[in-house]
Amino acid sequence: APLRAEDIPEYLQRRFRMEEELEERRPLMMRAKLVFEGLLDSHRDVDFVRWDRATTIEVQKTDTVADLRRIVRELSGLAEEHQMLWQFSARRNGTTRVDRVLDRSNDEDTLEVVKGEAAVGDPLSIFVQDGRGKRVDPEVDVYVAFKYLDEESKELKYLGAMVLPKDILIGDIVSTLERRLDLDEETERLEVYEELTKFLINPLEVDQTLSQAKVGNGDILVFQKANTDQSPEDLKELIHAHYEHLRNIVDVHVRRLEDPESDLFVLEVSRKCKLVEMAARIAEGMLEHRVVSEPVDCNRIQLYKHNHRGRPQELDARSERAMTLDSMVVEVHAKRETAKRPHVILCVELMGYSLADLKEGKILNFNVRCPVARKVHGDRDHQVLVPSGINATAGDALLA
Template identity: 25%
Template sequence: MMATFKYFGYFQDQLAPLRPLERNKDDILLFFKLYNPEKEELRYVGRTFVKAGGRPLDILEKLNEMAGFQQSEDLFLFEEIKFEPNVMCEYIDRRATFRASQLEDGDIICYQKAFKEEEDKYRYPDVPSFLEYVRGRQVVHFRRLEKPKEDEFCLELSKQHTYDDVVEKVAHQLELSDPSKIRLTPHNCYSQQPKPQPIKYRGVERLSDMLVHYNQMSDILYFEVLDLPLPELQGLKSLKVAFHNAKTEEVSVHNIRLPKQSTVGDVINELKGKVELSGPIAELRILEVFYHKIYKIFPLVEKIENINDQYWTLRAEEIPEDEKNLGPQERLIHVYHFTRDASQTNMVQNFGEPFFLLVHEDETLAKVKLRIQKKLQVPDEEFVKWKFAFLSLGRPEYLQDSDVVATRFQKRDTYGAWEHYLGLEHADSAPKRVHQLNQNRHTFEKPVKIYN
């Protein structure tokens, strides 16, 4: 229900000047508003002079006449003192004189029918509670998290509504019986996007806490409908893991949800029941990929509670048999795709899916190229255009077929293995796409630019 509140400056439907009233020396001019708790409406009904030594009890009949009530109707009276920065609206003792209640010329008195048994059936049963509501009233635009640009619905709420109040009203709007399955995410006023982290269950006290962003107040909230109650879900850790085949192609994306104290090994065991493997004894590993580079192979014992999949891509893949037991003459190297801008020859852009490759100490580039072509299944007419380079901190050193690849990777661990890699230079023919592994947290895949 949309509440109505009419300010003192807009008392009349037509802005005609008020006719002056005759007054005596001890008269006080008071203005009156009538509150209807059923309609949630506060409106101007009139003005009159009263004697400073008189009492509200003396004018109840006149107030009933202004309101259109029966003459015997019992009334409650309140003085509307101020609205900002806080509401001040005080109960008026009907037996005390106007002077004793410190009422003066121009003061506003709000009145309503006295309560009977029906007080509890109104959202805002009296004038002070209604004014508090009006001051804190906020229309909030609710959007589905997966559709962050489209309003799903709007609700008129109070900034003083509690966390439970808000999710209950959202659940009611969605005809959802369990409000605890609603998860809300605040709005970033600067990026005009959802914030990365959702609001925890009862993690804020009031609606105002949900809407504030630094020194700005938003009017947007994003929502999700969960398959589990949020308190239960918060005891779990959700990870989005992309499963890739031997050609490094993404096959499927899986949302793995386990207790926070679970390990990477537990994630792998869960994945094995969801993906197609080469055999019953196949082993998996999980990699951390960012900007088309591999930054980490997660140990099986690492706790998933500490893993961040908000900005990093988690990739699962089978471990090739020849990589399971590396010999002293073998080395596991990083292999990345890259291009160079024709107009700026010193700029390197990585793209595509990075991968590991086992090379032998005496293996030439010619042999390595054959294995790469077989792994990626690149046609001859395309592969012949590819160039191969050793890159260290973004600086390419082009290789010849006779070069021994492994020699370039010896004693190169100062800046991290991901910055020393075998680069495959060729055109990026893959269609451009926004790859959102975590669909609710807005992770985007972009090329990285490195300048010499």
């Protein structure tokens, strides 16, 4: 007999109706990413934003900036009158930076129009700042971020960002930072560069204003102690080494073997990291991100290479010829603000035994058929690790 509408369960009918409504609304919707201030503090990359930690929402194309402020209030508790919203824009060099402030004069602008004016692909990206006590005049002010390159640790530290007048001398900024770092005025001075991309920096003159140096919203100034014994070639090599390190960083997406399409968490790791080291990092990440409630022996973690077309491929992380992440990196060539960094997707399975011990033994599979024992062990297959050189029997398995 043909299937009739009344033959379909009510819960399925509701689901079908919801899917139809969603499909009808889809052309009217657009995505937006909200970046809150806390996401800027620890990031060291050229965009100083962790896009994977941004809050992604769906809004209507006809929603206005005022509507967006109400959504921000609901998500963060920050009242509309205290919000300072900055729009990110994509640049031709592949970076994405804070571009312009959306003040009250923009409240009636639709989000579709706002996104179009920035020449940014989907999604619309907004930086949400607590604007209490802050005022920005786009004609005379500029939003600038600061980093400090520590020669000893070879680490580029994010110091923060602030709104400055465009006519301020770069030398005045340098002097202020020297005092805050408690540097000796006679022997310790700072040099300043503009960070353009991961591959390009530009030295700035201290007798120029920000406007003269063409420093705009979202630009990054990098400070470093001047070294009189250091040649320009040495300095270039130091900075090149730092950016070479940054270029080696990849995002490792960690997923469960049984759910290979959803991230548990994402780690920043060097592409030269060996798989056995990766297992140790994942063990730490599982505890940090509360995937487990207590520390996990990294030797119990089995790694799998993600496979979009089938079952993930098992990896032998503990063999003498164990590979590095480099051979599995998915390179990214897109020049977009939403382009992810090169990445690796690893699936993990937490085993009931140590994989390191497995090299010196074997796994014995067995099933309990005794009715009494099955009440304790259940009607399922069991595994036990038996050291090599032992002739294991069923009795050994039961004792194990």
